[in-house]
Amino acid sequence: MKKAIASIAFGLMAASFVATGASAQATLASVKQKGYLTCGSNTGLAGFGLPDAQGNWTGLDVEFCRAIAAAIFDDPTKVRFIPLSAKDRFTALQSGEVDVLSRNSTVTMSRDTQLGLDFPAVNYFDGQGFMVRKKLGISSAKELNGASICTQQGTTTELNLADYFRANNMKYEVVAFATSDETFKAYDAGRCDAFTTDASGLYSERLRASNPDDHIVLPEIISKEPLGPAVRHGDNQWGDIVRWTHNAMLDAEELGVTKANVDQMKGSDNPEIKRLLGTEGKFGEAVGLTNDWAYRIVKHVGNYGESFERNVGEGSKLKIKRGLNAQWTKGGLQYGLPVR
Amino acid sequence: MQSVVSPTSPPKRSFLYDPNVRGIFYQVLLICVVGYLFYMAATNVVENLQRAKIASGFGFLDVTAGFDISQTLVPFSAAGSTYRDAFIVGLLNTLIVSAIGIVFATILGFTIGIARLSTNWMVAKVAMVYVELLRNIPLLLQLLFWYIAVLGPLPQPRDSFQLGAGFFLNSRGLFMPRPVYGADIWAVVAAFAIGIVGTVLFRRYAKRQQEATGRQYRVGFVSLALIIGLPVATWIVLALASVNPVSFDMPQKGTFNLRGGMQILPEFVALLVGLVTYTAAFIAEVVRAGILAVSKGQTEAANSLGLKSGQTLRLVVIPQAMRVIIPPLTSQYLNLTKNSSLAVAVGYPDLVQVFMGTVLNQTGQAVEVVMITMGVYLTISLVTSFVMNIYNRRVAIVER
Numbered sequence: 001m002k003k004a005i006a007s008i009a010f011g012l013m014a015a016s017f018v019a020t021g022a023s024a025q026a027t028l029a030s031v032k033q034k035g036y037l038t039c040g041s042n043t044g045l046a047g048f049g050l051p052d053a054q055g056n057w058t059g060l061d062v063e064f065c066r067a068i069a070a071a072i073f074d075d076p077t078k079v080r081f082i083p084l085s086a087k088d089r090f091t092a093l094q095s096g097e098v099d100v101l102s103r104n105s106t107v108t109m110s111r112d113t114q115l116g117l118d119f120p121a122v123n124y125f126d127g128q129g130f131m132v133r134k135k136l137g138i139s140s141a142k143e144l145n146g147a148s149i150c151t152q153q154g155t156t157t158e159l160n161l162a163d164y165f166r167a168n169n170m171k172y173e174v175v176a177f178a179t180s181d182e183t184f185k186a187y188d189a190g191r192c193d194a195f196t197t198d199a200s201g202l203y204s205e206r207l208r209a210s211n212p213d214d215h216i217v218l219p220e221i222i223s224k225e226p227l228g229p230a231v232r233h234g235d236n237q238w239g240d241i242v243r244w245t246h247n248a249m250l251d252a253e254e255l256g257v258t259k260a261n262v263d264q265m266k267g268s269d270n271p272e273i274k275r276l277l278g279t280e281g282k283f284g285e286a287v288g289l290t291n292d293w294a295y296r297i298v299k300h301v302g303n304y305g306e307s308f309e310r311n312v313g314e315g316s317k318l319k320i321k322r323g324l325n326a327q328w329t330k331g332g333l334q335y336g337l338p339v340r
Numbered sequence: 341m342q343s344v345v346s347p348t349s350p351p352k353r354s355f356l357y358d359p360n361v362r363g364i365f366y367q368v369l370l371i372c373v374v375g376y377l378f379y380m381a382a383t384n385v386v387e388n389l390q391r392a393k394i395a396s397g398f399g400f401l402d403v404t405a406g407f408d409i410s411q412t413l414v415p416f417s418a419a420g421s422t423y424r425d426a427f428i429v430g431l432l433n434t435l436i437v438s439a440i441g442i443v444f445a446t447i448l449g450f451t452i453g454i455a456r457l458s459t460n461w462m463v464a465k466v467a468m469v470y471v472e473l474l475r476n477i478p479l480l481l482q483l484l485f486w487y488i489a490v491l492g493p494l495p496q497p498r499d500s501f502q503l504g505a506g507f508f509l510n511s512r513g514l515f516m517p518r519p520v521y522g523a524d525i526w527a528v529v530a531a532f533a534i535g536i537v538g539t540v541l542f543r544r545y546a547k548r549q550q551e552a553t554g555r556q557y558r559v560g561f562v563s564l565a566l567i568i569g570l571p572v573a574t575w576i577v578l579a580l581a582s583v584n585p586v587s588f589d590m591p592q593k594g595t596f597n598l599r600g601g602m603q604i605l606p607e608f609v610a611l612l613v614g615l616v617t618y619t620a621a622f623i624a625e626v627v628r629a630g631i632l633a634v635s636k637g638q639t640e641a642a643n644s645l646g647l648k649s650g651q652t653l654r655l656v657v658i659p660q661a662m663r664v665i666i667p668p669l670t671s672q673y674l675n676l677t678k679n680s681s682l683a684v685a686v687g688y689p690d691l692v693q694v695f696m697g698t699v700l701n702q703t704g705q706a707v708e709v710v711m712i713t714m715g716v717y718l719t720i721s722l723v724t725s726f727v728m729n730i731y732n733r734r735v736a737i738v739e740r
Binding site: 086087090091094110111113114115116136143144145146147148153154155158159161162163166172173174175176177178182185186189190191193232233234 | 407700
């Protein structure tokens with residue numbers, strides 16, 4: 001972990017001598033000047049951020065960065081992904097090493113107010129759960145008294161775990177690791193009885209187990225984990241771009257605009273679609289983009305529903321149901337703010 | 341006037357050309373420049389943090405931590421402990437693994453260093469292979485090897501290896517009976533203290549006798565009997581009188597883990613073994629160099645006086661070799677302490693893992709946390725080298 005220390009130390013030095021590497025209002029201009037977006041991503045979480053066999057990054061969080069790149073450059077490939085562990089992620093964003101952090105990070109008040117960050121959107125509503133081996137024969141998290149539990153350090157998970165066992169008056173032994181990879185390996189090797197992280201992460205990590213069918217996810221969800229992209233506090237224009245990228249993807253789904261039919265939809269008479277795709281109004285210019293910004297997003301990446309199904313839903317190995325992440329019209333919490 | 345300023349100097353040319361004045365001027369200038377750079381860096385950090393709306397200051401140390409730590413030498417719980425407590429827990433974990441590591445690395449290193457110089461071909465080659473193998477593989481890989489390949493495959497708690505009564509070994513660590521001290525434990529402690537005092541007095545007496553009469557006593561045997569034998573005897577007498585000074589809390593099989601007893605975490609063992617075996621390889625080389633630095637004539641002289649080879653090594657060679665060994669040995673101790681920060685890789689909660697990992701991330705106060713951590717390692721290193729320098733002065737050659 002000397003590397004992590006070195007990178008933090010370097011970040012601090014950079015922060016102390018460079019007058020303003022991460023100055024307010026400058027992110028969009030610096031991204032345009034560089035010609036690509038730097039996106040802090042997971043070190044490897046199937047369905048959210050993982051390089052495939054060819055080295056292409058895939059996943060829901062990865063596609064969110066691609067959507068931002070599409071809106072700015074009309075090219076979803078103009079993104080450089082920087083894999084970050086839970087421990088290093090916020091420092092990397094604070095020090096300007098990444099432009100946006102799209103790495104299943106939970107939005108909390110202290111992170112929003114004390115770390116110099118802003119969370120413009122929630123792109124996945126999640127909650128923390130537990131995974132155990134089937135042969136232990138337990139069916140509820142309430143039976144975990146005395147268990148050893150593997151978790152990743154520097155996460156809300158670590159705190160919720162302590163809260164849950166304290167609230168239920170149970171004992172446990174925590175074994176914390178720096179990266180999700182080390183954490184899951186330790187669980188898989190039998191160091192712990194249970195593995196805990198966000199429920200989506202449990203399904204994703206289970207795929208990596210030496211024998212996925214040996215493990216079950218317990219039914220209890222012990223916390224609220226609204227996961228979303230983060231940007232540096234103070235650059236409101238950049239925060240707007242990230243916020244409206246998410247909303248454009250939601251609105252497109254709600255209005256039935258998909259990757260396949262977006263060109264056709266450009267000719268639609270529906271005023272909402274016209275405003276979204278930029279054939280009416282000048283919404284894109286107001287945030288420093290072109291007016292067809294949302295068209296570009298849907299054209300290159302697709303709407304939220306498409307991205308969800310492709311990466312974590314029925315079209316993926318994870319087979320996660322939409323649940324809380326369904327459109328508000330279908331009983332979920334995803335509610336696209338109007339482009340107007 | 342001139343004679344007052346410098347009575348011995350030749351007729352003065354100019355104040356500006358005085359080399360002393362110039363020297364002082366440049367020194368002061370350098371200090372000012374360095375000081376200014378530090379001042380600029382510090383104010384710049386503060387300004388940038390404020391502009392970025394990142395919390396700063398050391399107030400976070402008193403905030404409740406809200407997470408748990410696997411190995412705590414002082415009581416720690418998510419319920420009431422603060423980040424300061426987490427810092428202390430991490431610091432103690434670093435200190436204990438370093439202290440134990442230094443002791444074992446020294447013993448193993450000296451053994452292997454001497455073995456490398458053995459006249460027995462087999463012993464010398466085995467020691468050489470050990471040194472070359474361990475010092476040429478990165479420590480991080482060795483730690484992962486011990487943790488994943490050696491300790492990982494140990495059985496699950498339900499199928500623990502039982503090593504004698506109350507000792508269990510499984511993937512959760514080594515479990516052993518935990519001593520619970522009764523009210524009468526003071527008798528055993530007192531016996532131990534008497535044993536130590538007795539040993540010191542006896543050694544002094546034996547030395548004086550030897551110098552006066554040449555008669556030798558079995559100092560080692562008597563010391564052992566006093567320090568170990570006396571407390572054990574006291575214990576047995578107390579136990580026979582059925583006032584048991586110590587009872588044992590035995591580990592029991594629970595639903596998941598073993599309950600009760602004392603547990604040594606596999607993370608701790610992996611880190612300790614990794615640090616000890618790695619550092620011992622370097623210490624072995626230091627020791628070998630030290631011994632080879634003692635001229636062969638010393639050994640020959642000792643032999644001709646009739647000293648046995650063990651005595652030659654212990655009384656003649658090693659004391660002289662120590663002068664050469666101590667300074668590089670100090671560096672190895674410092675390395676071991678600093679290398680203990682690789683604990684992060686195997687999940688051992690040392691200072692870096694707990695404080696620079698979890699605390700930094702939960703509070704987001706990177707500048708403060710990194711500064712404190714650097715300060716701590718600097719302090720530990722300076723104290724270690726201070727102590728070793730005192731020892732070095734004692735063993736250093738005294739010119740007559």
